Amino acid sequence: MSARALSRLGLLSAGAVAVYVFESLLPTPFPWAKIGLSNTLVVISLFWFGLRGALMVNIARVVAGNLLLGIIVSPAFVFSLLGSTSALMVMALVRWKLVPxxxxxxxxxxxxxxxxxxxxxxxxxxxxxxxxxxxLLGGFILLGVGVGFVTGLIASRVLDKVALERTGPVG
Amino acid sequence: MVWQASSGGTNLNRITAGDVTLIALLLLLGFYLLGFGSSDGNRGRTAVIRNMKGEVLTLDLTAERRVVVDGQTGTTEIMIGDGCVRFLSSPCPHKLCVKRGRILRAGEWIACLPNGVVVKILGDAGYDGITP
Structure with a gap:
């Protein structure tokens, strides 16, 4: 991995952790639930650096974020890690295996x-x-569509505006 | 390996017909599942059986079993299982309790007044509240 890619992944991780901790302060119906805005950074990482880069950003986000929040080994942490990692797998599958x-x-x-x-x-x-x-599943699918749409719109805008010269795939 | 970053020439920042189709499908699925819960949302988990002597029996609705309860004029047979409760027999003149059939929702009850036997279904008694 190039130093440039590494530093960019570090910046994306730091941004993701900051948003993750910030959005845990926002009120939600369930205290451990988050809106999911920090996923913007993970989506951007996925499209810029591929699955491996996005996995690194995601694990850094969840581990560092939960460490800062003080709930590092709680069920919320495990759910967050498993949920976001499987989401990344599905997104990578959709991104690179689906035609069109x-x-x-x-x-x-x-x-x-x-x-x-x-x-x-x-x-x-x-x-x-x-x-x-x-x-409950139905409600959260609807919430997911809404949040995913907003998150995707922000990520899409960033990917459109920020021209990243090719750093090459990570790893 | 294909799992790597490259736009492949197509502009992925534009919403496509595929996106719209997929989002519509997910919304449909969400609303479909959301409507489901209300019909079986308050199914009970435990049944409480009481007789006039003050004896109380609390049973899990998922475990299938036949219960014989001592009443004032004889014994009442109650069948529990598959999330439902029903009276099989009771020594009463009108058999209203047997004719009541199955009950399954939290708060529903069957009584055989001549024999003094009452069954009530309790809701999800496992948790009073949840804190993180």
């Missing part, structure tokens, strides 16, 4: 929905809430 490819916004929506589905599944499994699991 989705745009940044579509990819982001798919990722946000995947993240929510994984987290709600884990959450309802942990609490054995089988009774309301399906409606």
């Amino acid at each position: 490819p989705l745009s940044v916004v579509g990819t982001s929506c798919v990722g946000a929905v995947a993240n929510n589905v994984v987290q709600i599944t884990l959450f309802t499994a942990l609490l054995s809430w089988s009774g309301i699991a399906r409606s």
Whole structure:
């Protein structure tokens, strides 16, 4: 990996951690839930540096973010890590295996929905809430589409405006 | 390897017909699943059986079993299983309790007043509240 790519990934990670910690202060219906704006930085990393680079940014974001928030080994941390990592896998799949490819916004929506589905599944499994699991899942799919759309729009705008000279793939 | 950054010549910043289709499908799925929960949202998890002697029996609705309860005039047979409760037999003249059929939602109840046996379904009693 080039020093340039490394420093850019570091900057993206730092930005993602900052947004992650900031948005944990915003009120949500569930105290451990976040809006998901920090995913903007992860989506940008995915399109600039590919799956490996985005995975690095994501793990740095979740570990450092939860370390700062003081909930590093809580269920919220595990859910966050598993949800966002599987979301990244799905986004990479959609980005490079789907023909014709989705745009940044579509990819982001798919990722946000995947993240929510994984987290709600884990959450309802942990609490054995089988009774309301399906409606909860529906609600969080809708939320995922909305948040993914906004996140994707921001990422798309950044990717459009910021011309990044080719650094080459990471790794 | 294909998992690497390259735009491949296409502009991915423009929303495509594929995006719109996919978002519409996800919205449909979300609303479909959202409508589902309300119909079976308040299914009970436990049944409480009481008789006039003050004996109380609390049972899990998922475990299938037949319960025989001592009442004032005889014994009442109650069947529990598959999330439902029903009276199989009771020594009463009108058999209203047996005719009531199955109950499954939290808050529903069946009573056999002549024999003094009451069954009530409780809701999700596992958690009073959740804090992070």
